[in-house]
Structures are given as C-alpha cells and as structure tokens.
Amino acid sequence: MQNKFPSRRRRMSQQGQTIILVAISLVSLLAMAALAIDVVTLYVARSEIQRAADAAALAGAKAIADSGITTLLLTDTDFTKVQPWALIAEDKEVKNVLQNNLVGGTAVTLDSDGVDWARQGNPLVTVTVESSALPTFFSKIWGQSPPIVKASATAEVYNPANVQNFTPIAPKGVKPWLVANADPITSGGVNPAPKFIDPSTGDIEAGATVVGEEFYLHSDCDPLIVSGCSLLDNPPAIPGSWNAAHPQVDYVPALVTPNTGWNVCPACAGATDYEQSIACADVTTSYQVLSCGGGSTNLQWDSTVIPGGLTGPSALGAECLIHATTHGNNKGQDQLENLGPWPNSPMRILAQSGPQNGSLVTTSSSVVTIPIVDTCNNVHNCFPPATGNVTIDGYMQAFIEEVRGGGAPGDIKVRVLNIAGCSSSSTNSGVTPVVGGSGSSPIPVRLITPP
Numbered sequence: 291m292q293n294k295f296p297s298r299r300r301r302m303s304q305q306g307q308t309i310i311l312v313a314i315s316l317v318s319l320l321a322m323a324a325l326a327i328d329v330v331t332l333y334v335a336r337s338e339i340q341r342a343a344d345a346a347a348l349a350g351a352k353a354i355a356d357s358g359i360t361t362l363l364l365t366d367t368d369f370t371k372v373q374p375w376a377l378i379a380e381d382k383e384v385k386n387v388l389q390n391n392l393v394g395g396t397a398v399t400l401d402s403d404g405v406d407w408a409r410q411g412n413p414l415v416t417v418t419v420e421s422s423a424l425p426t427f428f429s430k431i432w433g434q435s436p437p438i439v440k441a442s443a444t445a446e447v448y449n450p451a452n453v454q455n456f457t458p459i460a461p462k463g464v465k466p467w468l469v470a471n472a473d474p475i476t477s478g479g480v481n482p483a484p485k486f487i488d489p490s491t492g493d494i495e496a497g498a499t500v501v502g503e504e505f506y507l508h509s510d511c512d513p514l515i516v517s518g519c520s521l522l523d524n525p526p527a528i529p530g531s532w533n534a535a536h537p538q539v540d541y542v543p544a545l546v547t548p549n550t551g552w553n554v555c556p557a558c559a560g561a562t563d564y565e566q567s568i569a570c571a572d573v574t575t576s577y578q579v580l581s582c583g584g585g586s587t588n589l590q591w592d593s594t595v596i597p598g599g600l601t602g603p604s605a606l607g608a609e610c611l612i613h614a615t616t617h618g619n620n621k622g623q624d625q626l627e628n629l630g631p632w633p634n635s636p637m638r639i640l641a642q643s644g645p646q647n648g649s650l651v652t653t654s655s656s657v658v659t660i661p662i663v664d665t666c667n668n669v670h671n672c673f674p675p676a677t678g679n680v681t682i683d684g685y686m687q688a689f690i691e692e693v694r695g696g697g698a699p700g701d702i703k704v705r706v707l708n709i710a711g712c713s714s715s716s717t718n719s720g721v722t723p724v725v726g727g728s729g730s731s732p733i734p735v736r737l738i739t740p741p
Contacts, residue, residue: 335393335424335439342391342398343419343443344737349387350403350415351445353379353652355733356687358501358632358708360411360449361494372633373407379636380405383652384417393439396423401440411449414738418442444739448724451487451494451684451711457719459710461659461685463729466544466567466575467507467604467702468591468663470526471683474539475503479532482668483539487684489664492713500709502632506694506701507660509598510540519543519593525665525673536698543595543604544661545677546575558610560603564595568607571729589661593677598700605693605700612656613643617695624654626689626705637707639689657707657730660686684711685732708733 354360357376362369384403391398401418420440450456473495477483484495494500510526511519519542523529526540546567549555555570567575597604600617609616612623624642627650629635641651664681666672674680687708694701710732726734 332424332437332439335421336441338391338393339398339419339421339439340441340443342388342393343417343441344445345391346384346387346400346403346419347415347417347443347445348735348737349383350380350405350417351413351447351735352731353383354405354413354415354447355449355731355735356652356707357636358706360413360447360733361451361501361709362633363452364407364410368633375636377405380415384415388419393421394424396421411451411453413447414444415447416442416444442739443737446736446738447733448726448736449708449710449733450713451492451709453492454713455717455719456492456713457721458712458723459685459732459734460723460725461710461729461732461734462573462725463571464575464659464661464685464732465729466546466564466572467541467597467660468526468544468589468680469507469541469660469686470510470528470539470665471662472527472539472665473500473503474505474528474532474537475499477528479528479534479537481527483528485665485683486662486686486709487711489681489683490713492684492711494709494711501706502628502637504691504703504705505537505539506698506703507541508538508698508701509602509604510542511596511598513596513598516596519596521673521675524671524675525668526663527665527668531698536701538698538701541597542591542663543597544575545590545592546572548574550574556610560606560610562595562603564592564597565603565607568604569610589663589680589682590677591663591674591680593675600693600695600699602700604702608690608693608702611658612654612690614693617693617699619692621692623690623692624651624656626656626691628705637689637705653730654689656690658688658690659729659732660688660704662686662709682712684709687731687733707731 359372359376398419398421401420403417406414422438471485472483473486508529510521510523512522523540529538532538546563548563553570553572553574559566559569614621614623622643625640627638627640639651639654641647641649661682662684664683688704688706691703724734
C-alpha cells in the first residue's frame with residue numbers, strides 16, 4: 291500500500307539530530323572558552339611573574355647598596371670581608387620579596403640569584419624565577435603537564451665613587467645639612483682634616499674606616515647672633531669644641547624651596563620650609579636636578595636660617611623625622627645595632643615603633659641622605675660668608691641615632707652607612723644623571739632590563 295504520509299516519515303527519521311549538533315557545538319565552544327581562559331591566565335601569570343622578578347632584583351640591589359660595600363675598591367682587602375654578608379642580606383631580601391609576590395595565588399620558585407661584581411662601584415643583581423602551579427583548565431582536559439612561566443630581571447647598584455669615567459647621580463629627598471668634607475674621626479679633631487671624598491678623583495677616603503663611623507653634625511652658625519647664620523668656621527670644618535667623646539663636623543643650612551604641595555609630611559612637621567625639609571620627604575628642593583660631579587658650584591646655603599639648639603629647626607625636624615618624643619637615646623626612634631666594627635660585622639636596624647616594633651627591619655625613616663660640600667682646600671674665608679653657591683663633593687647615607695641633649699645641645703648624632711663621591715677631574719659621561727634614593731640612600735638602584 292502506498293504510504294500516504296512520506297514527508298512525515300522523513301521528519302520522524304530526523305528527530306534528535308539537532309540535539310547532537312548542539313552538544314557537539316557546546317563541546318567546541320567550551321573548549322574554545324577554556325583555551326581562551328588558559329591563554330589569559332598565562333598572559334596574567336607572565337605579567338605577575340615579571341613583576342615578582344623585578345621587585346626581587348630591586349630588593350636585592352638595595353641590600354647591596356645598604357651594605358656599604360660600594361665605597362670599597364674591588365682590590366681592597368676589606369671587600370672580601372663585606373662581600374659574604376652583603377650576599378647573605380641580598381639573598382634574604384630576594385626571598386622575602388618573592389614570598390609576598392604570588393603568581394596565580396601561589397609562591398614562585400627561585401631559579402637563580404646572582405651578583406656580578408665585575409664593574410667598580412656598579413654591581414648587578416640578576417634574579418630568575420619560575421612558576422608551574424598555574425590555574426589552567428584546557429591543558430588538564432588533555433592531560434598535559436602544567437605550563438611553566440619564567441622571568442628574569444637585572445637591577446643595578448650604582449655608586450660613582452672611585453670611578454674615573456662616571457655617570458652623574460641625582461639623589462632625591464636629601465636633607466638640608468651641608469656637611470663639611472672633613473672626617474672628624476680620622477682627624478682626631480685636627481684641622482685640616484682628611485676628607486671623606488677626594489674632590490678631584492671622587493675616591494672615598496679609607497672606605498672601610500668611613501663606613502660605620504659615628505659622629506655629630508654640629509651647626510657652624512654662631513649661637514650668639516640671632517639675626518641669621520654667621521659662620522664660626524670659614525670654611526666649615528672640625529669645630530674647636532671637638533673631643534674624643536663627642537667628635538663633631540660642621541654643617542650649614544641649605545637653601546630649600548618652599549613646599550609647593552608635593553612634599554609628604556608627618557603631623558609633627560614644623561611651620562618653616564627648612565624644618566619641613568628635614569621632617570618631610572622633600573621632593574620640592576631641587577637636589578634631584580643637580581648633576582653630582584664636574585666641580586661646578588651647584589647649590590646655595592642659606593644664611594637666614596639659624597639651625598642649632600634644642601629648640602632649633604634642625605633638632606625639631608630631626609626628632610619629628612625619626613619619631614623621637616624628645617632629645618636623647620631611646621625616645622621612640624629606631625635603633626641601629628652595631629654588632630662589631632665594620633666591615634667584619636653588619637649593621638642591623640631594630641624598629642622601635644609601628645607594626646614592626648621590636649623587629650629587625652630593612653629600612654627606617656632614620657636613614658637619610660646628606661650632601662657633603664667642598665671646603666675649597668681649607669683656604670680661610672673661601673666659603674661664601676652670606677647666602678651663596680657651594681659645591682657638592684658627594685653624598686652620605688647615614689643613620690640618625692639621636693638629637694643631642696646636654697653638652698652641645700641640638701647636635702645630630704649619625705652613623706655612616708655609605709658614601710657616594712663626585713669627581714671634578716674624572717670624565718663625566720655626559721648622560722642624564724641617574725636618579726635614585728628617595729631620601730634613604732645616595733646610591734641609585736634601578737632596573738636595567740625591560741619588564
């Protein structure tokens with residue numbers, strides 16, 4: 291019998307094909323979505339692991355800068371004494387940073403960590419990291435082993451001291467104490483004193499001795515004259531009140547730029563621009579645009595400021611900066627633990643306030659950068675008697691231990707952590723100065739590999 295409904299039978303035979311096509315399409319779409327998710331995950335992981343490598347390399351370089359080793363010639367016998375614990379500090383900082391820079395929610399693996407010491411005053415820290423614990427999806431479906439992402443970064447620690455063909459430096463956040471280029475410890479209080487920095491060559495004077503030295507910054511302004519700063523010693527030098535128990539070196543106040551709103555200040559910062567420059571992160575005063583090196587006059591001192599005394603702006607600004615409630619030791623400021631004479635033992639910072647109170651820390655507001663000014667070969671009255679230009683011979687990284695009470699009130703006790711020297715006769719490379727420090731170190735630390 292002839293089928294009366296041929297089209298209906300054909301339709302019934304095709305039922306269910308759409309569901310099969312939809313199922314196949316869904317699998318394909320899910321696979322493509324999973325692949326897209328995996329690709330995005332790998333891109334994100336690549337960015338995260340590069341940032342982790344960059345941060346680790348910079349932290350390692352900062353540890354090298356803070357060790358003081360960059361003041362030493364590679365041929366100095368003390369270099370081999372400092373190098374082991376500089377490497378320990380570098381390795382510790384690298385690992386600490388990597389613990390806090392996760393990739394895909396998990397810690398990365400340190401593949402390699404090395405320091406290249408081949409260039410004088412310019413060690414390079416290279417860190418390579420990898421991660422295989424990534425939250426992928428598509429690769430798991432096919433039973434593939436998890437992908438591995440890898441990144442490497444190199445950071446530079448640059449100190450122009452002892453370098454004859456140098457690139458200028460431009461530290462930021464420098465404190466406005468223009469310290470005389472005269473070492474009060476090796477001088478024994480006798481003028482003319484040995485210089486921290488040779489202004490002709492940029493060489494550091496007996497680097498192993500300078501780092502770790504402890505002395506007082508003493509105002510060179512006559513305290514009996516209240517109308518301004520009248521120099522007691524011209525040029526600034528080792529004051530006549532020096533004694534072995536209280537070694538001092540003169541400083542004069544720098545001319546600072548009025549705060550234009552960019553400086554970051556604590557609540558205790560004073561009202562004057564000079565005091566704020568000490569207590570705040572002063573990025574307004576243009577130390578950062580000055581080319582360190584070349585022998586030119588490149589900064590002015592300010593004869594209108596009277597910095598000394600316990601109620602003077604230097605003392606009050608320094609106490610605010612280091613979180614001290616008043617003058618003297620153990621007044622809330624961080625402490626520098628000196629376990630032995632440098633370079634045989636490292637110096638460690640012990641926090642005395644904040645969330646890290648009682649713990650060893652790697653940085654502190656007590657660590658400052660201070661300019662060292664040329665004393666024109668100790669020629670009498672060569673220093674401008676009123677506000678005028680002076681020459682920077684280099685910068686000192688120092689730890690403020692206290693503001694002095696009692697005898698010589700208002701003196702600022704510091705310990706030297708590092709020195710960066712400038713040169714007037716060596717070859718200036720002529721390139722843009724390397725900017726760095728942010729107030730804590732004159733030794734610029736920067737990445738030299740692109741992210």
